[in-house]
Amino acid sequence: MxxxxxxxxxxxxxxxxxxxxxxxxxxxxxxxxRSAALLGVPLAAPLLTPRAARxxxxxxxxxxxxxxxxxxxxxxxxxxxxxxxxxxxxxxLGRDIAGVITNNLSRSGLFRPIDPAAFINAGxxxxxxxxxxxxxIGAQALVTGRVESQGGDKVRVxxxxxxxxxxxxxxxxxxTTTQSNWxxxxxxxxxxxxxxxxxxxxxxxxxxxxIAGTGPRDRRIKRLAIMxxxxxxxxFLTDGSFxxxxxxxHPTRDQIAFMSYVRNKPRVYLFDLGTGHQQLLGDFxxxxxxxxxxxxxxxxxxxxxxxxxxxxxxxxxxxxxxRRLTDSGAIDVSPCxxxxxxQIVFxxxxxxxxxxxxxxxxxxxxxxxxxxxxxxxxxxxxxRGDLIAFTRFGGGTFAIGVMHPDGTGERIxxxxxxxxxxxxxxxxxxxxxxxxxxxxDNRGRGFSAHLVSIDITGFNxxxxxxxxxxxxxxxxxxxx
Amino acid sequence: MNIKxxxxxxxxxxxxxxxxxxxxxxxxxxxxxxxxxxxxxxPGSEEDLKTNVGDRVFFDFDKSNVRTDGKDVLDRQxxxxxxxxxxxxxxxxxxxxxxxxxxxxxxxQRRANSARDYLVAKGVASGRITTISxxxxxxxxxxxxxxxxKQNRNAITEVK
Numbered sequence: 194m195x196x197x198x199x200x201x202x203x204x205x206x207x208x209x210x211x212x213x214x215x216x217x218x219x220x221x222x223x224x225x226x227r228s229a230a231l232l233g234v235p236l237a238a239p240l241l242t243p244r245a246a247r248x249x250x251x252x253x254x255x256x257x258x259x260x261x262x263x264x265x266x267x268x269x270x271x272x273x274x275x276x277x278x279x280x281x282x283x284x285x286l287g288r289d290i291a292g293v294i295t296n297n298l299s300r301s302g303l304f305r306p307i308d309p310a311a312f313i314n315a316g317x318x319x320x321x322x323x324x325x326x327x328x329x330i331g332a333q334a335l336v337t338g339r340v341e342s343q344g345g346d347k348v349r350v351x352x353x354x355x356x357x358x359x360x361x362x363x364x365x366x367x368x369t370t371t372q373s374n375w376x377x378x379x380x381x382x383x384x385x386x387x388x389x390x391x392x393x394x395x396x397x398x399x400x401x402x403x404i405a406g407t408g409p410r411d412r413r414i415k416r417l418a419i420m421x422x423x424x425x426x427x428x429f430l431t432d433g434s435f436x437x438x439x440x441x442x443h444p445t446r447d448q449i450a451f452m453s454y455v456r457n458k459p460r461v462y463l464f465d466l467g468t469g470h471q472q473l474l475g476d477f478x479x480x481x482x483x484x485x486x487x488x489x490x491x492x493x494x495x496x497x498x499x500x501x502x503x504x505x506x507x508x509x510x511x512x513x514x515x516r517r518l519t520d521s522g523a524i525d526v527s528p529c530x531x532x533x534x535x536q537i538v539f540x541x542x543x544x545x546x547x548x549x550x551x552x553x554x555x556x557x558x559x560x561x562x563x564x565x566x567x568x569x570x571x572x573x574x575x576x577r578g579d580l581i582a583f584t585r586f587g588g589g590t591f592a593i594g595v596m597h598p599d600g601t602g603e604r605i606x607x608x609x610x611x612x613x614x615x616x617x618x619x620x621x622x623x624x625x626x627x628x629x630x631x632x633x634d635n636r637g638r639g640f641s642a643h644l645v646s647i648d649i650t651g652f653n654x655x656x657x658x659x660x661x662x663x664x665x666x667x668x669x670x671x672x673x
Numbered sequence: 674m675n676i677k678x679x680x681x682x683x684x685x686x687x688x689x690x691x692x693x694x695x696x697x698x699x700x701x702x703x704x705x706x707x708x709x710x711x712x713x714x715x716p717g718s719e720e721d722l723k724t725n726v727g728d729r730v731f732f733d734f735d736k737s738n739v740r741t742d743g744k745d746v747l748d749r750q751x752x753x754x755x756x757x758x759x760x761x762x763x764x765x766x767x768x769x770x771x772x773x774x775x776x777x778x779x780x781x782q783r784r785a786n787s788a789r790d791y792l793v794a795k796g797v798a799s800g801r802i803t804t805i806s807x808x809x810x811x812x813x814x815x816x817x818x819x820x821x822x823k824q825n826r827n828a829i830t831e832v833k
Contacts, residue, residue: 410815436810439775452778459778459805480782480806483775496775498782498806500790524779540776546735547776570773584773610817613773629770637815665774 258334258356259363262391262622265303266650270390272298273307273332275315277352281342286375290340290350293379296423297397298386300646301623302653307332324360332357334390336382346371350378354386364389376425381673396618397422400669401625402440402449403644405429406662410637417451417464422618422668424657430464431471440464442669443486449667450474450484450493461495475508475515483527488534494518496526505539505556518556530554531574531598538562538572538581538598549583551598562600571614574598575621580649582615582624593626595649606651616668623648625657627664717757719832726753729829730788734822735772737783739791747788750830751795761833764788766806767813769822774808781806788828803833 277287298304313326338352351367380398387395405418417430440451447466479498496503502524523543549563563569567587592608611629633639644657730743766785768777785804814821
């Protein structure tokens, strides 16, 4: 998001105007525009930066709401999120926005939203909260706000984040937007709260593209689908007349690379989220599969099948010229760039079975990094660069794990009958993957596929509810 | 279930063939490409291939080499394709559910290529055969057990 707290003058709330003109539903960068207009809102308490608040708190010797992620894991931050106060018939909207924020923060596992039943006189519409009432119920952080109708479909959403114990405002921001954007506003506010209290970027204003599966498995319909990271706003992007697999987001554009069996010719395609147009990527004789964008968005790396296996190619998106990076005669598949673009991790059976390898971006200097028990697959590099997540299988189970890029420090996060395909949230803090349950009879009953998220520490595993079976998740970058 | 029926029919066809005529087979196994004229099945048709020849070969876990039992089936397919020179086929490679999606697409392709290469070595013109892989997305057996997985690790020849 474009509002970073540090370019905000003290004692003001920043107003962001979101365009009220028709906005493409899937618009990304365009949706939240920074406005030069700053609204001078008188504040009862001076706006302090978190650092200042922390310093002050440290001097006072009490716990502050501003803490780090490691502490939040063992001790989620108690936060109170009363409904935003409505004005001009926006009461429900105020409740809905607070509800989405509550759900986001709760699901992160790093916050503990306090049961609203415990709130004392939460509805009082004062600019300065009565901190005693929030201290009494154990809140360390408090979010207040209001939603005002501005005529027509326009609303103004204002929120303030408070450090309860010292009674200080940490953040104050206002947004104007159309009502239909209310979920995005809630996600943006969630990200601000996350970042201000934990000191690192959030991941709530993001989407997940995935494959929606319906019908019996021998005639499975697999459609490209997209939703908000919390499972809301589901949309199917393809009609199910062909198999769609393994979608991945472009790092900046409204574009997805995925594998499509359209006209029974399995190839990698680019899918434009704005127009729904699908374009063949490159001109290859073999099947092309397992695409992934380079971090700069200028190229795609993917595999092309050969007679005996598959090779990894890089396709430049402006010239569409392919460049072969591997030629091992084995199956080389599932490449993924390091976030600096300098290296590629991929999957190969060149040593007999599926293992993970890292090479330079030009295809040189390949070395194997997986040496544990079993087969390794689907490597993805963390956006922070410090971890590679993978699927590992053998001995009747599948697992999702992480290791350092040099292969050390392997940790298994989740293990069951079948799990596959980790994808990182843009802050590198959360992984999403999919889980399948086995059929319980020979007609395939009992089989299911659904999305799961987990903290990279292996805690806080959560199912994501989708309207159909779901697999192949890919997390978008932050939208704003 | 479906597979077993097909297998049984193929076996009947095989027995019928053994009594009726000799076929030029390299493995010494006889078959009934034309002999088992089940009523209503057009010679040279998809149904003919499935019922009287055998349309699929099976593979071991994470392997793509044609097994001995598969060679018998492919020998019959080669002979049948020799007899019906106008028929083109597509070979689809498939995998069981105990592997990852992307790798399995490449593995399924390897299996399809392996079956194709065998047919070509037996004299079928390569231009008559196309290949595709469905990875693990088109299982024929829907259970989650070794019996189902065995059936799903295959290359299936289909009249195009």
